[in-house]
Amino acid sequence: MTAEAKNQHEGLPGDFAIWIFILAEMLAFGVLFVAYAFARAHDVALFNASQETLNRTSGAINTLVLITSSYFVARGVDAIKRDLSRDCAWWLGATWLLGAVFIAIKSAEFHEKFSAGITLSTNSFYMFYLALTFFHFMHVLMGMIILAVVIVKARRGGYGSRDHAGVETAASFWHMVDLLWIILFPLIYVIR
Amino acid sequence: MQYKSQAVAKPYFIAAIGLFIGQIVFGLVMGLQYVVGDFLFPAIPFNIARMVHTNLLIVWLLFGFMGSAYYLIPEETENELYSPKLAIITFWIFLVAGALTVVGYLFVPYSTLAEWTGNNILATMGREFLEQPLITKVGIVIVALSFLFNICMTLLKGRKTSISLVLVLGLVGLAVFFLFSFYNPTNLVLDKYYWWWVVHLWVEGVWELILGAILAFVLIKVTGVDREVIEKWLYVIVTMTLITGILGTGHHYYWIGAPEYWQWWGSVFSALEPIPFFMMTIFAFNMVNRRRREHPNKAAVLWALGTGVLAFLGAGVWGFLHTLAPVNYYTHGTQMTASHGHLAFYGAYVCVVITMISYAMPILRGRAANSNKAQVVEMWSFWLMSVSIVFITLFLTAAGIVQVWLQRYSDAPMAFMAVQDKAAIFYWMREGAGVIFLIGLLTYVASFFIKGETKAAA
Amino acid sequence: MSTTFTKSMARNIFYGGSVFFFLLFIALTVDTTHALPKRDNSQNITPEVARGKKIWETNNCIGCHTLLGEGAYFAPELGNVYKRRGGDNGGAEFIKGWIKAQPTGIPGRRQMPNFHLTDQELDDVVAFLKYVSEINTEKWPPNIEG
Numbered sequence: 001m002t003a004e005a006k007n008q009h010e011g012l013p014g015d016f017a018i019w020i021f022i023l024a025e026m027l028a029f030g031v032l033f034v035a036y037a038f039a040r041a042h043d044v045a046l047f048n049a050s051q052e053t054l055n056r057t058s059g060a061i062n063t064l065v066l067i068t069s070s071y072f073v074a075r076g077v078d079a080i081k082r083d084l085s086r087d088c089a090w091w092l093g094a095t096w097l098l099g100a101v102f103i104a105i106k107s108a109e110f111h112e113k114f115s116a117g118i119t120l121s122t123n124s125f126y127m128f129y130l131a132l133t134f135f136h137f138m139h140v141l142m143g144m145i146i147l148a149v150v151i152v153k154a155r156r157g158g159y160g161s162r163d164h165a166g167v168e169t170a171a172s173f174w175h176m177v178d179l180l181w182i183i184l185f186p187l188i189y190v191i192r
Numbered sequence: 193m194q195y196k197s198q199a200v201a202k203p204y205f206i207a208a209i210g211l212f213i214g215q216i217v218f219g220l221v222m223g224l225q226y227v228v229g230d231f232l233f234p235a236i237p238f239n240i241a242r243m244v245h246t247n248l249l250i251v252w253l254l255f256g257f258m259g260s261a262y263y264l265i266p267e268e269t270e271n272e273l274y275s276p277k278l279a280i281i282t283f284w285i286f287l288v289a290g291a292l293t294v295v296g297y298l299f300v301p302y303s304t305l306a307e308w309t310g311n312n313i314l315a316t317m318g319r320e321f322l323e324q325p326l327i328t329k330v331g332i333v334i335v336a337l338s339f340l341f342n343i344c345m346t347l348l349k350g351r352k353t354s355i356s357l358v359l360v361l362g363l364v365g366l367a368v369f370f371l372f373s374f375y376n377p378t379n380l381v382l383d384k385y386y387w388w389w390v391v392h393l394w395v396e397g398v399w400e401l402i403l404g405a406i407l408a409f410v411l412i413k414v415t416g417v418d419r420e421v422i423e424k425w426l427y428v429i430v431t432m433t434l435i436t437g438i439l440g441t442g443h444h445y446y447w448i449g450a451p452e453y454w455q456w457w458g459s460v461f462s463a464l465e466p467i468p469f470f471m472m473t474i475f476a477f478n479m480v481n482r483r484r485r486e487h488p489n490k491a492a493v494l495w496a497l498g499t500g501v502l503a504f505l506g507a508g509v510w511g512f513l514h515t516l517a518p519v520n521y522y523t524h525g526t527q528m529t530a531s532h533g534h535l536a537f538y539g540a541y542v543c544v545v546i547t548m549i550s551y552a553m554p555i556l557r558g559r560a561a562n563s564n565k566a567q568v569v570e571m572w573s574f575w576l577m578s579v580s581i582v583f584i585t586l587f588l589t590a591a592g593i594v595q596v597w598l599q600r601y602s603d604a605p606m607a608f609m610a611v612q613d614k615a616a617i618f619y620w621m622r623e624g625a626g627v628i629f630l631i632g633l634l635t636y637v638a639s640f641f642i643k644g645e646t647k648a649a650a
Numbered sequence: 651m652s653t654t655f656t657k658s659m660a661r662n663i664f665y666g667g668s669v670f671f672f673l674l675f676i677a678l679t680v681d682t683t684h685a686l687p688k689r690d691n692s693q694n695i696t697p698e699v700a701r702g703k704k705i706w707e708t709n710n711c712i713g714c715h716t717l718l719g720e721g722a723y724f725a726p727e728l729g730n731v732y733k734r735r736g737g738d739n740g741g742a743e744f745i746k747g748w749i750k751a752q753p754t755g756i757p758g759r760r761q762m763p764n765f766h767l768t769d770q771e772l773d774d775v776v777a778f779l780k781y782v783s784e785i786n787t788e789k790w791p792p793n794i795e796g
Contacts, residue, residue, distance in 0.1 A: 229760030239713025318707025447790035525719030
């Protein structure tokens with residue numbers, strides 16, 4: 001039995017290794033989220049005051065952008081399962097573009113904070129805000145690199161209904177990046 | 193052995209064991225100085241003994257790594273070593289340079305040694321573990337380069353397995369990060385910041401790649417488990433090592449003047465550092481349980497399993513004990529650190545080098561495994577050394593707790609030397625355990641000279 | 651569980667993950683480098699301090715003492731010794747007197763060698779220890795005993 005055929009019978013889409021990786025990532029972010037909660041409990045007033053300065057609108061827009069991109073990536077997987085390589089590449093391309101939009105908006109946010117003289121050492125809230133969102137930011141970039149590789153291969157017809165583990169792997173990673181943001185946004189921008 | 197050039201590993205292994213004995217003897221001297229303060233003073237002051245103790249450790253482990261690489265790489269790449277002659281020349285240069293350095297430590301006042309060896313041109317000496325004179329440091333770089341050249345040329349013309357790639361990556365990283373030992377700014381905070389790029393990124397970074405690769409190699413040989421399975425494990429383990437270990441460097445940046453946020457980064461990521469060690473333990477036991485052959489070398493299997501367990505205990509558990517910033521605030525710079533250091537170095541690096549020696553040495557001497565009688569003695573030495581190092585660790589932990597309690601946590605903190613007196617009983621017990629360790633080590637050496645019926649190497 | 655966990659995938663994650671985290675480490679290092687001048691007391695690094703650090707190094711002081719908690723654990727912490735021994739009121743005199751008085755020669759006690767430092771060199775060592783004691787170490791050690 002080939003690896004791909006076996007994959008059809010199993011529950012997890014994509015490569016098993018990416019799931020180990022996703023679990024490890026979730027663990028790392030999970031610990032950081034818990035650390036954030038601890039630090040916040042230590043100085044609630046400071047955290048609430050600093051939180052006020054964040055641009056919640058751009059955060060909300062970015063949330064919508066990522067959720068939409070997750071939908072697109074899912075359409076891409078759906079397309080390749082029906083052997084529509086072109087459509088798949090288009091959907092993934094749209095996902096990639098939304099990723100770029102996210103990066104642009106987030107960069108503007110970072111730029112605003114940095115020009116206001118805010119650094120990791122300003123206070124604990126900004127340390128966590130900058131660290132967590134930057135950590136996530138790099139994951140989006142990583143996701144875009146993976147997507148780009150998959151798009152190029154899909155355009156050349158490198159995937160098909162029987163062999164699309166690569167597309168599913170990229171999609172799984174992208175969903176994780178989206179999911180992390182969906183936790184991150186309320187945690188850091190909204191909850192008080 | 194399969195390839196003639198693997199034989200160059202033999203002098204490396206012999207030198208490693210010889211220097212190991214020296215390390216332990218100086219360890220015993222220091223242990224006694226902890227309780228009989230003027231022992232051997234002024235002939236060998238504590239700082240000299242310690243420098244010899246730690247430097248010998250590093251050098252003999254490097255000999256062990258190089259010997260392992262020279263044995264492993266031809267077999268993995270399936271061709272002869274690029275230049276066995278170069279390997280032998282490198283061996284003698286390294287041994288002579290190392291010996292001269294130790295002689296210099298012992299017989300020349302350190303400040304005079306510094307003057308003689310060019311410390312005024314580029315000051316790099318007098319920092320923990322990097323005490324070597326400038327010319328020795330340059331020598332180490334030259335030796336490392338010629339060694340890497342030899343290994344890489346062999347790799348390039350042969351089969352490129354994952355084990356050899358991970359090993360070479362670890363060795364290259366070892367050489368690259370050593371270069372930070374030449375950077376010594378007057379700004380103490382920067383000095384310490386980059387000092388850890390050598391020390392931490394070695395032992396909690398690239399050395400673990402070397403450790404993983406050697407362990408994987410020996411496990412393939414003694415268990416006969418499929419290479420694909422073992423190499424997959426290896427990749428997952430070294431991945432976890434680096435993603436936890438690189439940012440885990442932050443656990444050294446809490447109290448040396450670096451920004452406060454390192455307390456968070458260091459705590460979070462170094463708290464995850466036990467994971468790769470735990471996986472290594474599972475890995476070793478899992479592979480041995482799934483073995484497809486009964487390898488006649490039982491002692492090597494024991495050392496391999498010992499590496500897994502003791503590395504996890506020493507590096508993983510004992511590291512975790514004091515890695516979180518709020519805990520480390522009280523334990524930093526006490527005997528807690530020393531206890532962790534002893535078990536971690538033994539469990540991870542001493543054990544893996546001896547695993548390799550234990551597996552390879554009989555083959556280098558023309559037999560698949562040593563006689564049963566010799567193996568029994570070797571296994572005795574494993575238990576003597578391993579149990580006594582665990583006790584050394586426990587006694588130092590106890591001393592560390594006394595220190596934290598009386599000197600750090602107390603409402604009426606006591607002075608350093610007063611607290612040392614209170615912990616004297618634990619230092620005496622540590623010295624006792626140290627003597628047993630030396631007996632274990634001598635037993636190990638003795639096992640090489642025990643004859644008996646053996647099978648010829650396959 | 652799925653068995654499509656291929657070795658090449660494990661390898662890619664290894665390389666990708668390592669590069670990723672190393673870049674993150676570099677980014678934090680850059681930030682640290684920018685943040686340090688406010689914390690590391692580098693504005694007080696005088697030629698005396700620089701000479702003092704060299705004397706500290708070339709006599710291998712770290713082989714017995716700790717400095718900001720790092721070193722050997724055989725002799726007292728010296729990161730805050732300037733403050734422990736009186737700070738600006740007598741710290742310098744105490745340290746110089748102490749170094750000159752070594753070794754004590756008391757039987758059975760730990761001994762510190764005499765390094766035969768000149769008065770100038772002793773002043774340099776004190777300048778170095780004073781500089782170290784003013785680095786922002788996040789309130790470590792917990793108390794003056796180090």
